[in-house]
Amino acid sequence: MFDKILIANRGEIALRVVRACREMGIRSVAVHSTADSDAMHVRMADEAICIGPPPSAQSYLSFPAIISACEITGAQAIHPGYGFLSENAAFVQAVEDHGIVFIGPSAEHIRIMGDKITAKETARSLGIPVVPGSEGGVPSLAEARRIAGEIGYPVIIKATAGGGGRGMKVARDPAELELAFGTARSEAKAAFGNDEVYLEKYLARPRHIEVQVFGDGRGTGVHLGERDCSLQRRHQKVLEEAPSPAITAEERDRIGRICADAVARLGYSGAGTIEFLYEDGQFFFIEMNTRLQVEHPVTEAILGVDLVREQIRVAAGLPLSFAQEDLRINGHAIEVRINAEKLPHFAPSPGRITQYHAPGGLGVRMDSALYDGYRIPPFYDSLIAKLIVHGRDRPEALARLGRALGELIVDGVDTTVPLFEALLEEPAIRAGEYDIHWLERWLRERMTAAS
Ligand code: ADP
Numbered sequence: 001m002f003d004k005i006l007i008a009n010r011g012e013i014a015l016r017v018v019r020a021c022r023e024m025g026i027r028s029v030a031v032h033s034t035a036d037s038d039a040m041h042v043r044m045a046d047e048a049i050c051i052g053p054p055p056s057a058q059s060y061l062s063f064p065a066i067i068s069a070c071e072i073t074g075a076q077a078i079h080p081g082y083g084f085l086s087e088n089a090a091f092v093q094a095v096e097d098h099g100i101v102f103i104g105p106s107a108e109h110i111r112i113m114g115d116k117i118t119a120k121e122t123a124r125s126l127g128i129p130v131v132p133g134s135e136g137g138v139p140s141l142a143e144a145r146r147i148a149g150e151i152g153y154p155v156i157i158k159a160t161a162g163g164g165g166r167g168m169k170v171a172r173d174p175a176e177l178e179l180a181f182g183t184a185r186s187e188a189k190a191a192f193g194n195d196e197v198y199l200e201k202y203l204a205r206p207r208h209i210e211v212q213v214f215g216d217g218r219g220t221g222v223h224l225g226e227r228d229c230s231l232q233r234r235h236q237k238v239l240e241e242a243p244s245p246a247i248t249a250e251e252r253d254r255i256g257r258i259c260a261d262a263v264a265r266l267g268y269s270g271a272g273t274i275e276f277l278y279e280d281g282q283f284f285f286i287e288m289n290t291r292l293q294v295e296h297p298v299t300e301a302i303l304g305v306d307l308v309r310e311q312i313r314v315a316a317g318l319p320l321s322f323a324q325e326d327l328r329i330n331g332h333a334i335e336v337r338i339n340a341e342k343l344p345h346f347a348p349s350p351g352r353i354t355q356y357h358a359p360g361g362l363g364v365r366m367d368s369a370l371y372d373g374y375r376i377p378p379f380y381d382s383l384i385a386k387l388i389v390h391g392r393d394r395p396e397a398l399a400r401l402g403r404a405l406g407e408l409i410v411d412g413v414d415t416t417v418p419l420f421e422a423l424l425e426e427p428a429i430r431a432g433e434y435d436i437h438w439l440e441r442w443l444r445e446r447m448t449a450a451s
Pocket of ligand 1: 165168201202236
């Protein structure tokens with residue numbers, strides 16, 4: 001096992017990794033920009049090292065800064081968290097070239113899954129059902145028209161190099177396709193430096209259901225059930241729950257087995273998430289994330305497994321500490337992503353926290369790097385806390401979420417807490433009957449009603 005791990009991230013996820021390290025008796029090294037000198041992850045880690053100025057490109061994304069920090073502190077492995085360098089194959093290569101262990105899959109697997117076209121081809125070849133669409137990149141408008149005609153409108157145009165819900169455009173007819181194709185390409189070029197796009201059938205009312213998988217890199221693959229992340233704004237997840245209120249135990253077993261088998265055949269190592277859209281009893285692969293997800297705690301809650309600990313174990317060459325048949329779902333868990341944002345437009349709301357009180361009690365977990373007097377810097381993601389609740393069943397989890405939100409105090413900045421309080425009143429949310437477009441529709445209706 002490693003003696004010392006460097007965490008190439010910040011905020012709640014850096015803290016999450018520090019906690020796993022401490023429980024495993026491993027020393028942790030925090031890295032931080034000059035804007036984060038007072039951050040909680042810096043205070044909680046065993047050691048901390050400044051790696052550059054506030055812009056991420058010069059700190060949290062800087063290969064030389066992070067690799068030198070490892071060499072200076074003698075860290076043997078790097079945990080990348082999510083975002084930043086977690087899915088950067090070139091980084092993994094550089095880390096390995098320096099004799100440091102990357103806690104995650106191989107550069108090759110990251111590369112395959114990072115390109116959405118190769119990812120889809122690989123998924124298809126492993127027996128995973130995929131969304132109908134173009135075979136690969138679509139080079140011209142004429143070609144886009146031909147394929148859209150074949151699969152039928154509406155279609156969605158996506159950037160091959162896309163991520164974070166960016167670079168997607170929907171077209172309902174050939175006229176819209178012309179405009180959407182052009183904008184998708186130029187946006188993809190601007191955002192990812194690559195203007196290749198592909199086409200998919202646009203599903204009208206799917207749910208987003210993703211399967212958590214783990215591989216030991218030596219041909220063993222397991223699945224840890226699904227998470228339902230259908231509550232989204234701008235293609236970004238807002239609330240996640242497990243198990244999904246929409247699928248049966250047989251469907252879970254079937255799709256889980258397909259995913260576990262795929263991971264085993266790939267020889268995949270570490271944590272991964274295979275994302276699907278689910279409509280009318282069918283699963284359609286959209287992408288695979290080759291890292292820990294923001295919403296991993298809902299899986300931990302219902303299965304009692306520490307996913308970060310497993311990641312570290314597998315990276316150190318140890319076997320998984322559980323087998324497929326050891327996993328039993330216990331109750332229901334819900335996570336809400338609390339952002340420092342001002343409603344109704346979700347404008348970033350950085351600033352100083354004048355008062356902070358975290359909720360507690362049975363079945364409540366708060367993953368946050370906030371503290372009284374903390375100043376949220378304006379340079380990074382607006383996620384400030386993840387509140388995760390666990391109950392014997394979904395109604396109990398919902399009641400617990402309402403109770404915990406009521407206990408939470410975050411003063412000094414605006415947050416998205418009122419959004420969740422309002423959502424808890426909604427019959428569709430209480431019944432678990434919502435698709436990926438539900439929240440956007442709901443927000444639009446309320447804005448119109450308010451104006
Ligand atoms: P990203 O990597 O940018 O997150 P994804 O391919 O994972 O992109 O898609 C993100 C979200 O966009 C999905 O969860 C879903 O809400 C929406 N989406 C993606 N593909 C489709 C599709 N074919 N039809 C309808 N919605 C889609």
